[in-house]
Amino acid sequence: MDLMQLLNILRARIWLILLVMAATVATTTVVSFVMPKQYTAQTDLIIDVKSVDPVSGAAMPTQMMSSYMATQVGVVKSHSVGLKVVKMLKMADNPSAVEQFEAVTDGEGALEDWLAKALLKNLDAIPSRESSILAITFTGADPEFAALIANAFAQAYVDITLELTVEPAKNTSRWFNGQLQVARANLTEVQENLARYQSEMGIVTSDARLDIENARLNDLNRQLVAVQAQSMTDQSRIEGQSPENLPEVINNPMIQRIKAEVGTQEARVNELSSKLGSNNPNYINAKQELRLLKVRLATEMKIVLDSFRSNYAASQQHEEAMRAAVEAQKLHILALMNQSDIITVLASEVQNAQKAYDFALQRFSLFSMQSQVGQTNIAILNAARPEYKPSNPRILLNIILSIFMGGMLALGLALLVEMFDRMVRTVSDIEKGLDMPVLGVLKKAKVARRQRKLDWARLEWMKRSTQ
Structure with a gap:
């Protein structure tokens, strides 16, 4: 199929194409207006990955910064952070949340886990490619609730990060305390052995x-x-x-x-x-x-x-x-x-x-x-504020996409219909399809609309007279 054949097919099926496009755009527009509005709130965190540890004085190698940011994204979207948000906002005490939990799960499982999973479905963490800023976004039906949850996730992330630093240090500190007691007893014993031998032998130097x-x-x-x-x-x-x-x-x-x-x-x-x-x-x-x-x-x-x-x-x-x-x-x-x-x-x-x-x-x-450190290398740069402009659905974007997708669907449908209802539209259709030479082409005559009506009436009279 060459370009001329394609253009002839599209021109012949133009009404089908327009109908499909119009239906697609209309459906998309109606659905976009009917869909419930969603609001997205964003909290920006700055992570000082180049900072020096205040205790050990060690700094993170430059080649590990990308993996470090990816790890922080995983921490933000972890179930532990979600549980901390649920506990922080006391969401398990909300009667409506309890009713929804009973209706969805029939009371199976833990309410706090179910709430945490529900929150994490609408949460996203996006690290900046050229900076150390991590954006936490939450999408919900209420702009104020979305801002509240986004800020709660940011604070819970900071708290969890501090716990991940402090708790292992506490455990290691307790272990080294036990080792310190053993080392002190061993040192005392060997010092006493040396002093006893020197005393018995009368050795000073x-x-x-x-x-x-x-x-x-x-x-x-x-x-x-x-x-x-x-x-x-x-x-x-x-x-x-x-x-x-x-x-x-x-x-x-x-x-x-x-x-x-x-x-x-x-x-x-x-x-x-x-x-x-x-x-x-x-x-x-x-x-x-x-x-x-x-x-x-x-x-x-x-x-x-x-x-x-x-x-x-x-x-x-x-x-x-x-x-x-x-x-x-x-x-x-x-x-x-x-x-x-x-x-x-x-x-x-x-x-x-x-x-x-x-x-x-x-x-x-x-x-x-x-284990006694009370701060991390994470700080809240911009706290989330209620955004009353809905982030979804994006009606204009949906309409533009529906025009594009409707056009593609219409073209495909037109070609499919043409495949099952093949017609001769160009000279090449006869030459290639029937493998026969074309003797001539009769162009469509230019007849006035009134004359076409008279010809049509005469043709109908001739059909009735022959019956």
């Missing part, structure tokens, strides 16, 4: 005491090294040198004096032997004196050597005592280190218990303050 004992061990080690060095020196002098070459012998004045006397006496004996002979009394006396000097020298050297050996033995004993003292000091330090490790473990337990207690105290304080 383990680190300082350990440093002192380490310094003492180092001093003992230095003394031991010195004693060992002296002992080794004395041993090498005893084993590797002649007693006459010992420094103690060489540096002894008595021995040196006796040695000098021995040398002098030996020279005298040699001289007397060469002059007087070995049987001379003077020679014999001189030799006897020489023997006595040598005995005296040997005695003095023995005294010095015995003293040296005695000192060496004492040095050995001192070395053993120093070695034992070093080993004892090492054991003492090991014991102190063991005590220090135990104290470190106990101190670590105290530190961990202190951290747990501080964390529990911090969270308890935070949620305790949050």
Whole structure:
């Protein structure tokens, strides 16, 4: 079907089209005037989604603002808010509401739930796309009642939001209070364990005491090294040198004096032997004196050597005592280190218990303050006022829409009628529909109305005469 065929069909069915459009518009107009009038009231709320929490100091991330507004819409349209409005306005005490409830539900269910559901059916919450404003609208048959309900929903929403913030904080605060008591008892216990162990071991400051004992061990080690060095020196002098070459012998004045006397006496004996002979009394006396000097020298050297050996033995004993003292000091330090490790473990337990207690105290304080917050980030920007201009039905809009919809319906109906009552309206209908060539087209003759009447009368007379 081309455009020309469509236009010819519409022109041929123009009266049907006009009739359908007129019927549609008339019906819509009548229904619009008959429908009960509805009034819509709107309350505007501003939600400060960028505000900082007055207790925790945290701010909402920017990417969560859209989902936050969608959540708030869900809260406004929730059954809990509807119930709060019903309780706030004491709607369950209204006799007419009770009668309607009995008539509709036969008394089944709760009246407050039924009223809340009825209110929510006419409620809508619309968030602004470019701002943080949330519009709460309510539609009803009475403009003042609609404004009252819209404002009540706004206030109930603010109250519910505050409850949703405060109640979880109260529950969490109570839980952290119990944890705080446990953490305090644990901290007290580990502190007492540490103090008891320090008291039993007589430890004041383990680190300082350990440093002192380490310094003492180092001093003992230095003394031991010195004693060992002296002992080794004395041993090498005893084993590797002649007693006459010992420094103690060489540096002894008595021995040196006796040695000098021995040398002098030996020279005298040699001289007397060469002059007087070995049987001379003077020679014999001189030799006897020489023997006595040598005995005296040997005695003095023995005294010095015995003293040296005695000192060496004492040095050995001192070395053993120093070695034992070093080993004892090492054991003492090991014991102190063991005590220090135990104290470190106990101190670590105290530190961990202190951290747990501080964390529990911090969270308890935070949620305790949050449970006492009396404000939210929501404020009523514009309270609803009675709007006496009905929001529904919109007569002019309905008429405009009925013209459009009636036209579409009329066109569809005209095409449907044409489909079941097909007529030849253009040359292409014959060519395409009958697949036959068109020899010619007779145009409609232009005849006056009076002549058409005469022709019609003549045609009727001819029909009667033939009968």
